[in-house]
Amino acid sequence: MGSIATPALPDGLAARQAARDNAILSTSGVAPGYLQANLIVLPSRYASDFRLLCKRNPVPCPLLAESVDVGSFDNLKSWIDGVAGDSVARGIDIRKDAPRFMVYKDGQLVKSKCEDVVGEWTEDHVAFLIGCSYSFETALAEAGLPPRHMVLGRVVPMYRTNIRLCPAGAFTGGTYVVSMRPYKKADIEKVRDVTRPYVTTHGEPVAWGWDAVKALGIDNVNKVNWGEPPVTENGEPLTHGDEDNVPVFFGCGVTPQEAVMRANLSGTIMGHAPGHMIVLDVMDEDVIQKS
Amino acid sequence: MGSIATPALPDGLAARQAARDNAILSTSGVAPGYLQANLIVLPSRYASDFRLLCKRNPVPCPLLAESVDVGSFDNLKSWIDGVAGDSVARGIDIRKDAPRFMVYKDGQLVKSKCEDVVGEWTEDHVAFLIGCSYSFETALAEAGLPPRHMVLGRVVPMYRTNIRLCPAGAFTGGTYVVSMRPYKKADIEKVRDVTRPYVTTHGEPVAWGWDAVKALGIDNVNKVNWGEPPVTENGEPLTHGDEDNVPVFFGCGVTPQEAVMRANLSGTIMGHAPGHMIVLDVMDEDVIQKS
Numbered sequence: 001m002g003s004i005a006t007p008a009l010p011d012g013l014a015a016r017q018a019a020r021d022n023a024i025l026s027t028s029g030v031a032p033g034y035l036q037a038n039l040i041v042l043p044s045r046y047a048s049d050f051r052l053l054c055k056r057n058p059v060p061c062p063l064l065a066e067s068v069d070v071g072s073f074d075n076l077k078s079w080i081d082g083v084a085g086d087s088v089a090r091g092i093d094i095r096k097d098a099p100r101f102m103v104y105k106d107g108q109l110v111k112s113k114c115e116d117v118v119g120e121w122t123e124d125h126v127a128f129l130i131g132c133s134y135s136f137e138t139a140l141a142e143a144g145l146p147p148r149h150m151v152l153g154r155v156v157p158m159y160r161t162n163i164r165l166c167p168a169g170a171f172t173g174g175t176y177v178v179s180m181r182p183y184k185k186a187d188i189e190k191v192r193d194v195t196r197p198y199v200t201t202h203g204e205p206v207a208w209g210w211d212a213v214k215a216l217g218i219d220n221v222n223k224v225n226w227g228e229p230p231v232t233e234n235g236e237p238l239t240h241g242d243e244d245n246v247p248v249f250f251g252c253g254v255t256p257q258e259a260v261m262r263a264n265l266s267g268t269i270m271g272h273a274p275g276h277m278i279v280l281d282v283m284d285e286d287v288i289q290k291s
Numbered sequence: 292m293g294s295i296a297t298p299a300l301p302d303g304l305a306a307r308q309a310a311r312d313n314a315i316l317s318t319s320g321v322a323p324g325y326l327q328a329n330l331i332v333l334p335s336r337y338a339s340d341f342r343l344l345c346k347r348n349p350v351p352c353p354l355l356a357e358s359v360d361v362g363s364f365d366n367l368k369s370w371i372d373g374v375a376g377d378s379v380a381r382g383i384d385i386r387k388d389a390p391r392f393m394v395y396k397d398g399q400l401v402k403s404k405c406e407d408v409v410g411e412w413t414e415d416h417v418a419f420l421i422g423c424s425y426s427f428e429t430a431l432a433e434a435g436l437p438p439r440h441m442v443l444g445r446v447v448p449m450y451r452t453n454i455r456l457c458p459a460g461a462f463t464g465g466t467y468v469v470s471m472r473p474y475k476k477a478d479i480e481k482v483r484d485v486t487r488p489y490v491t492t493h494g495e496p497v498a499w500g501w502d503a504v505k506a507l508g509i510d511n512v513n514k515v516n517w518g519e520p521p522v523t524e525n526g527e528p529l530t531h532g533d534e535d536n537v538p539v540f541f542g543c544g545v546t547p548q549e550a551v552m553r554a555n556l557s558g559t560i561m562g563h564a565p566g567h568m569i570v571l572d573v574m575d576e577d578v579i580q581k582s
Contacts, residue, residue: 052580055490056350059457164454164506166350166497166542169487196460199346206457215455251457289343 015279036277037129038253041270047126049169056166060255062131071123100273131201158226162217174259182245197288202251306570327568328420332561338417340460347457351546353422362414391564422492449517453508465550473536488579493542
């Protein structure tokens with residue numbers, strides 16, 4: 001996607017600095033072990049409804065942190081158990097610290113992949129940081145269960161589903177977006193076990209099995225709504241019923257973005273460009289749940 | 292339902308004492324303003340999965356508190372923001388403080404509406420207290436929107452739906468149970484606004500409108516799975532499309548009970564008898580969310 005190769009960076013701070021300097025694009029694989037976050041910035045009148053949407057739907061919308069006050073782009077309130085606001089991302093400037101941004105005005109995309117949103121940010125904006133699946137993907141790889149798309153250098157398949165979000169104020173009618181990683185049938189319980197502690201980054205799968213495809217309202221698992229189509233180890237499309245490539249569906253951070261788009265909000269809304277996340281100071285080990 | 296009339300009691304402590312003395316049955320209307328809780332008691336090996344089920348599905352399964360340690364029946368850990376464990380229910384004895392209990396062994400009901408579970412409780416049990424809808428019903432009544440079943444002295448209609456719970460460990464395949472309160476179409480936004488702050492007690496509706504009935508997989512809104520069928524102001528069954536009696540569906544505390552039953556757990560499981568809740572020291576005003 002990017003023309004700038006992603007360098008290895010030691011930590012979240014270095015990754016944010018590189019993003020601020022426009023020295024990196026995709027954050028996939030940057031600063032391993034550090035949490036990456038989806039960004040959504042809304043006018044303050046929608047903030048309490050959006051916060052509630054996340055709280056009511058924590059699996060697809062795991063809220064990590066938000067602006068400590070309306071208009072704050074450099075100070076966060078943490079929603080992560082045991083992590084203080086100033087430990088989430090020291091010295092952050094939300095307007096600059098994703099490698100690329102998207103800007104929407106009254107529901108229309110007005111800027112795509114811009115380098116910062118300094119000109120668009122106002123004193124009325126509130127930023128929300130939401131967990132993403134990179135954390136548990138690392139854990140899966142370490143457990144000997146690397147996601148197929150990682151192995152093959154592809155983008156994870158994502159789908160709209162019919163699973164209803166619990167509505168919250170202005171945010172009604174939304175449904176879960178899920179990401180999918182195919183696994184051998186015999187490995188699914190292990191996949192569930194490995195991902196279960198990652199409660200702030202979608203956690204264990206929401207559904208699995210060939211029956212789940214239709215149950216989630218997905219017409220054809222080989223036709224994705226975002227990302228790239230799923231493949232077998234040999235790069236072929238999946239075949240219904242194949243027990244070596246059983247679809248396993250996870251909550252996906254595109255869900256809250258879709259919910260925002262669907263709500264037809266007025267005013268200026270911003271977010272990170274897909275794959276161009278904000279890297280935090282928080283490490284995976286700081287957020288996994290000890291049962 | 293009960294043969295003992297429900298006396299007015301001043302607070303949660305008095306209600307628990309009355310339950311312990313077997314002086315009350317249904318807790319509906321007892322100690323107004325005080326939170327009432329659903330009770331689920333599980334063998335400790337299921338505790339972390341059940342806690343996670345609640346955390347992943349907070350709208351139907353709002354976890355208020357649990358045993359502070361395995362085996363604790365008189366000390367709670369609070370999951371309510373800003374409420375300490377020892378402020379949830381001072382001097383509680385979970386084994387005695389619901390007016391009536393149910394006991395299941397290896398999935399079979401072995402005792403119905405017994406007065407206590409002192410003989411069944413073991414050092415391996417963990418108790419969970421889960422929010423119920425009484426709180427927001429009071430708020431609706433005070434806002435001039437009393438739920439129909441309250442006005443007519445009936446039990447709220449409840450239904451199984453096709454809304455999937457996010458699975459958690461042993462708890463898979465569950466779906467939302469919803470309660471339903473019919474309202475005039477023009478009042479629904481006000482009903483949403485009044486119930487929205489009650490985040491620990493199911494909060495705002497999960498769905499509404501005549502279209503929602505079929506979308507939730509409910510065959511016939513006049514046929515309930517629990518409670519009593521819904522009625523118009525005149526006591527008639529509802530008519531599809533009637534804009535004076537539009538179904539409004541809320542998360543329901545029967546959801547976690549159903550999920551537990553569905554999971555086919557081994558060992559001894561206990562709960563309160565339906566309608567015979569544990570009344571807490573926490574007041575509605577302590578838990579409503581200030582946005």
